Amino acid sequence: MITPREHVERTPIGDGVRLCASCIPRGRCRLGISGLGLDAEGVARFRLVCDAGHEGGPGVAHGGWTASVLDEMLGSVALLHKRLTVTKSLTVEFLRPVPIDQPLLGRSWNDRIEGRHWHNVGEVTLAATGALLGRATGVFSERDPDHFQRHKDWLATQIGKAAD
Numbered sequence: 001m002i003t004p005r006e007h008v009e010r011t012p013i014g015d016g017v018r019l020c021a022s023c024i025p026r027g028r029c030r031l032g033i034s035g036l037g038l039d040a041e042g043v044a045r046f047r048l049v050c051d052a053g054h055e056g057g058p059g060v061a062h063g064g065w066t067a068s069v070l071d072e073m074l075g076s077v078a079l080l081h082k083r084l085t086v087t088k089s090l091t092v093e094f095l096r097p098v099p100i101d102q103p104l105l106g107r108s109w110n111d112r113i114e115g116r117h118w119h120n121v122g123e124v125t126l127a128a129t130g131a132l133l134g135r136a137t138g139v140f141s142e143r144d145p146d147h148f149q150r151h152k153d154w155l156a157t158q159i160g161k162a163a164d
């Protein structure tokens, strides 16, 4: 069986972020995230732009975009340490409307690790001024690479039960 590190290393990178399955064919994150890596303090840094494809109210991002970006940023913390985690919980604060087509910055970091649970934190700011637009805290559960096969097996059992 491959290790979590090998699993992460085999996942393609586009613009500095490990790509989710649906973005691998296009070679870049559809949410408009570019990764800048970990800084000296272990904080993951990102450039972000919300394009008009995620416009909610006029001129501003749909809240789902902001939540997704924070999920991705907080979820990337363990990936940057070559560990595989999935989101167990995510709490998002929408502090200001997020403008579309404006350069934004993202930061995410680990606050503490309890057993297999990574407690991560992150925020989105306006690049021009540093104004805080949104932030999140989340718990990310460390998994083995068989997590996705385990899901398929579980789903097959569920579908089997439904067919009975």
Ligand SMILES: CCCCCCCCCCCC(=O)SCCNC(=O)CCNC(=O)[C@H](O)C(C)(C)COP(=O)(O)OP(=O)(O)OC[C@H]1O[C@@H](n2cnc3c(N)ncnc32)[C@H](O)[C@@H]1OP(=O)(O)O
Pocket: 007, 008, 011, 018, 019, 020, 021, 071, 072, 073, 075, 076, 079, 084, 085, 086, 087, 088, 116, 141, 142, 146, 147, 148, 150, 151, 152, 154
């Ligand atoms: C490299 C790529 C990068 C690609 C780039 C990716 C970057 C992604 C960044 C974003 C991160 C995401 O959005 S991740 C996607 C969103 N999150 C998810 O899909 C997670 C869905 N939830 C779960 O799988 C589970 O609830 C967990 C793993 C979060 C539970 O965590 P936990 O509580 O620490 O784990 P654990 O004790 O082992 O399990 C709790 C219960 O969940 C069940 N469970 C655990 N795993 C599974 C599973 N695979 N399939 C079915 N069921 C499962 C257990 O049997 C148990 O059931 P019982 O005994 O209670 O009945």
